[in-house]
Amino acid sequence: MSKPLLDTLTGLSPSRRPVWLMRQAGRYLPEYREVRQSAGGFLNLCYTPELACEVTLQPLRRFDLDAAILFADILLIPQAMGCDLDFRENEGPVLRKIGSVSDVGQLASDIDELNKTLSPVYDAVSAIRSSLDSDKTLIGFCGAPWTVATYMIEGGTSVERAASRLAAFADEAWLNELIDKLVVSSIEYLSCQVEAGAEVLQIFDTWSGDLSGDLLQRYCFAPIAAIRSELKKRYPHVPVIGFARGVGVSQTDFIAASEVDGVSIEWPVNTKWARDNLIEHCIVQGNLDPLSLIGGGDGMLNATRLILQDLPMDRHIFNLGHGIRKETPPEHVGELVSFIREFDGAAKA
Numbered sequence: 132m133s134k135p136l137l138d139t140l141t142g143l144s145p146s147r148r149p150v151w152l153m154r155q156a157g158r159y160l161p162e163y164r165e166v167r168q169s170a171g172g173f174l175n176l177c178y179t180p181e182l183a184c185e186v187t188l189q190p191l192r193r194f195d196l197d198a199a200i201l202f203a204d205i206l207l208i209p210q211a212m213g214c215d216l217d218f219r220e221n222e223g224p225v226l227r228k229i230g231s232v233s234d235v236g237q238l239a240s241d242i243d244e245l246n247k248t249l250s251p252v253y254d255a256v257s258a259i260r261s262s263l264d265s266d267k268t269l270i271g272f273c274g275a276p277w278t279v280a281t282y283m284i285e286g287g288t289s290v291e292r293a294a295s296r297l298a299a300f301a302d303e304a305w306l307n308e309l310i311d312k313l314v315v316s317s318i319e320y321l322s323c324q325v326e327a328g329a330e331v332l333q334i335f336d337t338w339s340g341d342l343s344g345d346l347l348q349r350y351c352f353a354p355i356a357a358i359r360s361e362l363k364k365r366y367p368h369v370p371v372i373g374f375a376r377g378v379g380v381s382q383t384d385f386i387a388a389s390e391v392d393g394v395s396i397e398w399p400v401n402t403k404w405a406r407d408n409l410i411e412h413c414i415v416q417g418n419l420d421p422l423s424l425i426g427g428g429d430g431m432l433n434a435t436r437l438i439l440q441d442l443p444m445d446r447h448i449f450n451l452g453h454g455i456r457k458e459t460p461p462e463h464v465g466e467l468v469s470f471i472r473e474f475d476g477a478a479k480a
């Protein structure tokens with residue numbers, strides 16, 4: 132049976148325009164909140180394969196989506212490397228800060244040790260893959276080295292990631308070493324996800340818009356390129372989507388440097404510009420503003436229509452420009468997906 136998402140990314144003509152939503156499993160769904168509560172916290176959920184599998188599948192039971200994305204987090208790698216991690220209610224992640232050669236030296240980099248800690252994630256991947264309908268694609272993921280490093284350096288979410296950017300400007304040896312370690316562990320982490328059943332990989336560089344010029348190339352694009360090229364050697368058939376959020380017109384440089392199969396674009400990227408400059412090089416994913424799903428109705432549908440008109444069905448994966456918000460009424464997601472199916476059905480007829 133054909134898989135619309137995988138077909139689009141591998142250059143086959145998809146049976147329909149694939150749709151999935153970043154953070155499609157999460158707090159906007161009451162059934163997610165229930166499982167999370169019973170698990171006793173977000174990290175327990177990530178490390179209990181049956182529960183991670185259950186919440187991964189929840190959005191596919193409600194909505195006509197084409198992909199499942201593994202339920203985990205980009206911060207599980209730093210945690211496995213020995214950087215203590217806690218998710219506090221309404222505060223987001225809190226990590227032990229890294230900021231010197233000795234801090235980086237103390238991080239675990241033994242691959243077997245990391246994989247032992249992360250093995251419940253791989254078990255979740257296998258469980259999801261075996262429960263998934265044959266037309267659905269399973270997406271594995273990791274954070275890009277720059278974004279993961281910012282959480283380690285700042286000790287959590289921060290407004291402007293100043294310490295990280297200053298370290299980049301200063302060409303700090305410990306930052307370079309940290310990025311190198313994250314490249315190596317991300318390659319192993321994604322490889323194990325593929326071995327367990329992931330069919331497509333996405334690399335999230337949420338904070339690549341922090342940097343510009345040479346630093347953007349060096350700390351964001353080059354590490355993603357290194358991960359992608361090693362994965363292509365090991366698994367030539369597994370497409371990689373890159374999400375270099377906030378780089379604007381540098382998306383073209385990102386595609387050239389990383390050779391990703393797809394790029395996920397944030398909502399300020401003009402879709403006519405994306406059509407004229409990106410789709411000849413790779414598949415474009417995006418880019419509805421997640422805020423529009425909170426309001427729903429014509430505001431959401433008009434913005435969706437413009438995206439569907441601008442980006443051709445066989446070169447586009449419909450998605451949001453960033454993760455779905457927890458205030459989103461689930462019925463608006465249902466209306467969004469039905470609208471996309473009707474629009475494409477009418478265009479085909």
Ligand code: CP3
Nearest residue numbers: 153154155156157173200201202203204205223335337454
């Ligand atoms: O998309 C999915 O459904 C798959 C699961 C997934 C999560 N996080 C689950 C999650 C994915 C792909 C991520 C990626 C992630 N995590 C990113 C990159 C993408 C992006 O959103 O920019 C980043 C930066 C993180 C780090 C992270 N995790 C933060 C900053 C937070 C707290 C903010 C928040 O929304 O609460 C998390 C927690 C997190 N990761 C939740 C979920 C469902 C909420 C946890 C909860 O249930 O309380």
